[in-house]
Amino acid sequence: MGSFSLDARQGAHDERLDPGAGLLEAQTVEKVLFEALRNGGDFAEVYAEDKRGSSAVFEDGKVAELSSGIDIGAGIRVVAGETTGFAHVSDLSEASLIDAARAASAVAKMGGSGSKVLAAVGDTPLGVHRVSKLPARGEKHAKVELLVRADAKARQEGAAIRQVVVSYADSRRRFLVASSDGVFATDDRVRTRFGVSCVALGDSGFQTSYETVGRTAGFELFDDVSVEEIARVAARRAIAKLSARPAPRGVTAVVLASGSGGILFHEACGHGLEADHIAKDSSVFTGRIGEQVASPLVTLVDDGALDGEWGTCAVDDEGHPAQRNVLIHDGVLCDYMWDRLRASKDRRKSSGNGRRQSYRHLPMVRMTNTYVMPGVEDPDEVVAQTPKGIYVRKLGGGQVNTVTGDFVFGMTEAYLIENGMIADPIRDANLIGNGPEVLKKVDVVASDFAVEPGTCGKDGQMVPVGCGQPTLRVSELTIGGTSGE
């Protein structure tokens, strides 16, 4: 695994953030938790959040949409027996929080009847990320300049480029989470994202492309990410697709380039390894710990502590420190992912996978940065060793049915492989497979590696995640194209 290195960016001017400072007084937290459990209950938690965001869109040659947002509030949950009660308020005054605590505790009457003495507020694990340039109002000129530069670069790539949309977004999310279990934790997450989408026009009609970068970082992201390069990649992708042939249909070998191919594992098994699906018997991986569920070449990790990646956090949204969890080791299923609720039912510890979209949402088991560890093959050799198949350079989103394990994911830049060489580009299509079957068909894993940002939706909640993998080959996948041979 020597080649496996994720960029550890350590600037000289790192700024130690000030996570939960000022969100809530410790005394208020104690009062609210006391109120939440006054009528009984096994567990109470308060989650207070202050999120500020800004975004800008450059479209049709103009800086078109500059937007800012403020979200402040707190969510309170009370667990009594099998029932979770939840309430939230959009201000952080003590009176509002007490109201919300009473509302959440009302479920104690509808659910179980247990009661518990309030635990003392415990240690304070501080969530700390290194961010050298916080997003701030004063930098709008700099943000606009990035948009302008990317637009110009994309348009330079060819007259076929008809539309360019460049987008920038940053957010700073500070929160404090405290519970009757003695958790008292804070985090301060700064995320920055930049994307370029292009529309190209040719004889065969329109083609589109999108390229993005996103990291848990501030404006220093652009110290080592070139917006011109993102624009160039996006524009060339759209132009290349103008000569694309209809994608074939049927079963074929598929080589996935490093990076966005990680979505295959996010869908093929990631969701199925979330303990809530396991507890509800709605995953094909239920009861399979210790079994060989994948090719011996597959080691799958979920790691919320990776430095600066899109799904990275210091503590999860339940205050549990982010950690590295090996889910599949050499093809053997080692563990599932856990949040507090699922872990406590199984009398074990959370794995740091309790996440929520905002204070308005209940936490649940979610992935962070999920990736397959690199192997030993030369990435170029993977294609060379494939006489016939599909080479997928860029993937879009995907979706899984955790009950059957059937999953789809979309190709947004792909080519035919003929005689071990990359040949004609093909049009966008979805690939479909069955998780447990596809995991066993991973037959080559290369030594390169990349992680890409994505947004994962589950039960209506969206959270940022990273997906990563080396270049690898799946010997058989079904490609959902239109061209019969």
Added chain:
Amino acid sequence: MSELSVGAMSSLRGGSGSSRGRSAPDLLETAANLLAQATAGEEIEVYVSRSRETSVRAFRGEVESLSSAESTGAGIRVVSDGRQGFAYAASLDDELLACALADARDNARFATRDDYCGLAVPDGAPVVAVDAWSSELESFPLDGKVTMALELEDRVRSGDPRIREVPLADYDDEIIEQAVVSTSGIQASTRRSWCSLSVQAIAADGSDSVTSSGFAVARNPSSLDSDTAAREALERSVRLLGARPVRSGRLSVVMDARVTAAFLSVLAGAFSGERVQRGQSFLADRSGEQVASDAVSIIEDPTDPEALGASSYDSEGIACRRQVLVGSGTLSGFVYDTYAGRLSGLPSSGSAVRSGFSGIPVAGCRAVRFQPGPEEMSLDDVLRVVQNGLFVQSISGVHSGVNTVSGDFSVGAEGLMIRDGAFAEPVREVTIASTMQRMLQSVLVVGGDLQWLPGSAAGQPLAVGDLSVSGR
């Protein structure tokens, strides 16, 4: 990336049971206070909303989670010297709103001057009073909602011996009040309510497991059809047992109503006047052309009270109206908000939509449907017409496999083979693919039995000839 989501209609969770928010007139007052701060040469639009939601989830005979919440917020647009800035606050707190106004003004300073930019102005179009409100929902007791979720779960769990688990059985509701006012003379307020039951069932036979869902939506809880939700979850899951991929080939496809609605809600994006004007739609430059078979008429009608998205006003405060987008196969119109209209030299069609107070308005559909054929064909009738092919009851990967610019369409599918005009063996792990251009031209039959579903589109059985099915 996404995963199976049954209660897709409800992404809202949580909140305080106490309703300490301001009353509806106060929403307008809050907005008016912000407008009063407009300086000379500055236009301001304020969109304010308040929603109250309840969510109940039942699992194995108990309440797994329950939340009841109120959310408020305001989105502020400032246009000054042809430049637009936007900011929102998820609160009606005066101090935070003042911050948002300052942010919106600051944002406007950095925008490029754009002569098409500007707020909506009243157009005098008749306003259709749409009844999208149920007063019953406000007073319906919480334990009644809890009981509905518990009973739904029990009904599905005990409905068939092959049901192994019912992972989700949800009751959800929402009451939404909105107001939009502007210095350009807009003053509009709307309110609507909806509630839903949704349930996911897992059917198993030996090592074979499959899943499907059922749901019901209504304006008020007593109109929710729990029987249909339970029956759908049972029927649709059990009939998939033993499903396998089929051999690849070209087949006629009959889409279930839910699939038609999912297809249509994506297709609707291609009718955005702004995207058409900018060459970001496969329908650009095709106005007046025959873009679909004669069987196809597509209507956008937010004034139809049956539509869950029905509204008297759009998100800029312009009256909503009925529009024919495709008439007997001929492309006849697009949807415009104020900006898209100006860009195209046309008035707004009252089609501004926004994702709540945190979003900037864009042109879009809120209640779109295929016009049912004259004979009001049932699903069975449609199957008989098609005789042989694939019935698709659910699709996956819509966001990754459908492109409204190129028109490429490729999605995962589950369903049943159609043989001799009736359902035959179940199918899973296949894709169906074509282009939207070709699919519209290949529509054979538009069924009756229109169902309004959560989201912006209705569905009914729809038969499309000659799709590429990829399996084994």
